[in-house]
Amino acid sequence: MRPLIDLERRRTAWTSYWATGGLHSCIGSLVDSREGAIGLFWRECFAGLQNGARVLDLATGNGAVPKLLLESTDRDVCIDAVDLAELKPQWMVGSRNVSVAFHPNVRMEALPFPDAGFDLVTSQFGLEYAQWPAALDEATRVCGEKASVAFILHHADSIIVRTGGIEHVHQQCLLGEGGLVAAAMNLLPHLARVGAGEAPDAAANRAREAYNEAMRQLAERMEGDDSPDLLLEARQHIHSTVGGRFGAEPAIRHSLLQAYAQALEDASVRTRELLACALDESRANDLVEALRSRLPGRAVERKCLVQSGDVVAWGISAT
Numbered sequence: 001m002r003p004l005i006d007l008e009r010r011r012t013a014w015t016s017y018w019a020t021g022g023l024h025s026c027i028g029s030l031v032d033s034r035e036g037a038i039g040l041f042w043r044e045c046f047a048g049l050q051n052g053a054r055v056l057d058l059a060t061g062n063g064a065v066p067k068l069l070l071e072s073t074d075r076d077v078c079i080d081a082v083d084l085a086e087l088k089p090q091w092m093v094g095s096r097n098v099s100v101a102f103h104p105n106v107r108m109e110a111l112p113f114p115d116a117g118f119d120l121v122t123s124q125f126g127l128e129y130a131q132w133p134a135a136l137d138e139a140t141r142v143c144g145e146k147a148s149v150a151f152i153l154h155h156a157d158s159i160i161v162r163t164g165g166i167e168h169v170h171q172q173c174l175l176g177e178g179g180l181v182a183a184a185m186n187l188l189p190h191l192a193r194v195g196a197g198e199a200p201d202a203a204a205n206r207a208r209e210a211y212n213e214a215m216r217q218l219a220e221r222m223e224g225d226d227s228p229d230l231l232l233e234a235r236q237h238i239h240s241t242v243g244g245r246f247g248a249e250p251a252i253r254h255s256l257l258q259a260y261a262q263a264l265e266d267a268s269v270r271t272r273e274l275l276a277c278a279l280d281e282s283r284a285n286d287l288v289e290a291l292r293s294r295l296p297g298r299a300v301e302r303k304c305l306v307q308s309g310d311v312v313a314w315g316i317s318a319t
Contacts, residue, residue, distance in 0.1 A: 007084075011105070013269035014061075014085035016262075021090040023064040037305040038124075038152055039068070041315045045120070045150040046072050048319070053119040056142060057081040058108050058135075059126020063089045066100050080113070082106035083126075109134035116144045124152040125313070128277040133290065140294040148298070149291065150317040152305070154278035159310040161278045164271050166227045171268040173221060174234050181261050183207075183214040184238050188257065191242070192250035215239070234264075284314050291318045 046069055049055070053075065057065045060081035067089075069079065081087075082103040089102060106112060108123075108130040121139050139149060154161055174181050190204035200208075218235055222228040241256050279287070284302055291300050298318040305313045 007107075009269060010273070011084050011086075013266040014083075016266045017270060018062050018083075018085050019088050021062065021088060023062050023067065023091075036307040037312060038307070038315075041152065041303070041305060042068055042122075042124075042150070043072050045122070045148070045317060048148070049073060049075055049077055049120060051076045053077045054117060054144075055079045055120045055122065056111075056113065056118045058121065058123035058139060059083055059129065060087070060102070061085075061126075062087060063091070063100065063102065065122050065124050067091055070100070080118075082108070082111065084108075109138060111138045111142055113142050115141055116147075118142050119144055119147050121147065121149045122151070125154055127151050128153045128279055129273055132286075136287075136290050136294060140291070143295065148317065148319040149295070151287075151315075153284070153287075153314045153316065154274060155284075155304065155311050155314050156278040156280040158278070158312050160312065161274065163227055164274045166225075167230055168268065168271045168275060170221075170227075170230045170234075171264055171271060173218075174231075175261070175264055175268065178210075178214065180211075180214040180218055180234060180238055181257070181264065183211040184242050184257055185254075185261070187211045187242060188250060188254055195250070211242070234260075279314055284316065287316055291316070 042065065055066075055069065055077055057063070057079060060066065060083050063081050066079045066081050069077065077099060079100045080103060081100060084107055085104065087102050087104045092100065092102075103112065108127065121143055123139075127135060127139070143149065173179055176182075187207045187210075190200065190207045194200050194204065215235065218231055222231050222235075225231070237260055238257065241253050241260070288300050288302050291298070295318050300318045301316070303315040304311060305315045
């Protein structure tokens, strides 16, 4: 799978996300890897680990899978966790747990580990973002003679991906020409001049009309929308910033608005990747066949994971 965004842009977008301290990359935390179908999948994978086992987690983010593993077993295991981004695993702050080593700025296509060094290789919502077949070659290269692999991957028909499609439309609406972000940016300099005592001119009036129109269109879009959370958040944040909630200093308001626009841009990068890389049934079958060819003798299984009546992910393992 070939990501649509260049490597450094992806690294920046994901680093900014993990810096928030979240454990999960799923939109709106729609699933929790500790519970439901995903939690059951992982606990079944961990059940066969022996004392002294070495585990590698790919595209770990803030370490949701390592954290669950440590909480789920009393066995002595050693975990290496890699990610393209810089990592901010808040649950490790102050911890004396030396069994987990996080490795930032590591591509799945070029793992810094010797051959056959791990007993289990895992990934949760990560392997699908990598370049195939290079990442598959690397993931299986580091597998020991009797090692297993287990992957949770985005399902093209899952509730996560459906919600991602809606959020992508909202992101483009906010960021596009004539959207609320651009209208607010255009209005701020006029508000600063009016705040300094100047009378509003024709340009200022046009900017305010454009801003009001963007707000009106946003309200119209939210009516009847099943997932309006992003639009509601944007309306509140942008309007409070433009209205001077953070003080009268124009530079401060401009800086806050720029930071929010950048956060939306980063979110758009992540959402575009999600939609592009989610696996349909054909791609899931491709992965199954790739694992069978690279790990002969293993039993390869593909599951469609369902929770509360909704598809949430693929679960693919080779044991």
